[in-house]
Amino acid sequence: MFKAIQRLCAIATTALLAFPVQAAEVSVAVAANFTAPMKQIAEQFEKDTGHKAILSFGATGNFYAQIKNGAPFHVLLAADDTTPNKLEKEGAVVPGSRYTYATGKLVLWSRNPTLVDPQGKVLSQGEFSRIAIANPKLAPYGAAAMETLNKLGLASSLAPKFVQGENIAKTFHFVSTDNAQLGFVALSQVWADGTLKEGSAWVVPGNLHDPIRQDAALLNAGKDNPAAQALLIYLQGDKARSIIRSFGYDL
The missing domain is CATH 3.40.190.10 (Periplasmic binding protein-like II)
Incomplete structure (x- = not known):
């Protein structure tokens, strides 16, 4: 630098x-x-x-x-x-x-204050019909989300539930308007001054993606x-x- x-x-x-x-x-x-x-x-x-x-x-x-x-x-x-x-x-x-x-940091987020647990177990154990993700071909946060799901062995099983946004802003919009119960967004979109603004979230560990x-x-x-x-x-x-x-x- x-x-x-x-x-x-x-x-x-x-x-x-x-x-x-x-x-x-x-x-x-x-x-x-x-x-x-x-x-x-x-x-x-x-x-x-x-x-x-x-x-x-x-x-x-x-x-x-x-x-x-x-x-x-x-x-x-x-x-x-x-x-x-x-x-x-x-x-x-x-x-x-x-x-x-x-x-940046990737986070799994929901407006529902009880849906996302601190360990992200909701991905394999929770009940939801739609999960938002940014287009991995265009958005690096979408690529990180797919890398995370692949490492967790959940990409194939969750694929039918994907709602894809062109970028991370569109993905955040899907979750914030309840068009998806949860989704992978940037921590910066839901975090301010050291506090989660609303809902529930799991900050994805850095070892799950580049x-x-x-x-x-x-x-x-x-x-x-x-x-x-x-x-x-x-x-x-x-x-x-x-x-x-x-x-x-x-x-």
Whole structure:
């Protein structure tokens, strides 16, 4: 990460020499699981720097396709580290700008305060007709959920009960509106300031799926945008990191 910070600082210094120091806008593609913390960070970022972050939320897989097709995003905040790495290898990311801004946690959640037990036994022993899961081909949290179910030996038996969302936001919507009794969502969607907001949950142990390392990257369209470089540096500062931690992410 230190090398990434050095690289970003060098890019930012070059941009400041080339452009007047003034407020600018940065277009940010944000993984759906990071919606709530990023809204708070963007608000604080604008207060502290004068720059404005224009946020778009969605599935990392969809953002990959959009970026490859020329979408003018300046910064990508992905839900994995694979997609930014792939984009960098394909020449769409400024070399050396990529770093992990958070490590996410997967949680099995229900609005019903008694349905999900702390050990997740409800998956094999509970009675429910629908379980929500994000599309594993597009959403890293969906891939982590499928990996978890495969390790538990439950993927095949639960498959008929799947309700699939395009991204983790859609998956959360299915559970929050009772279109599914429970579902795998991001901890950040149901957690705030160290407390479960409502319902019942099982935080999936990290040994049941690969780490959900979420990488940030400066895209080519943002190379000369001072707000883009400022945002990537700001995300590593104390204020942003405090917000990120408050939603249950590891750093």
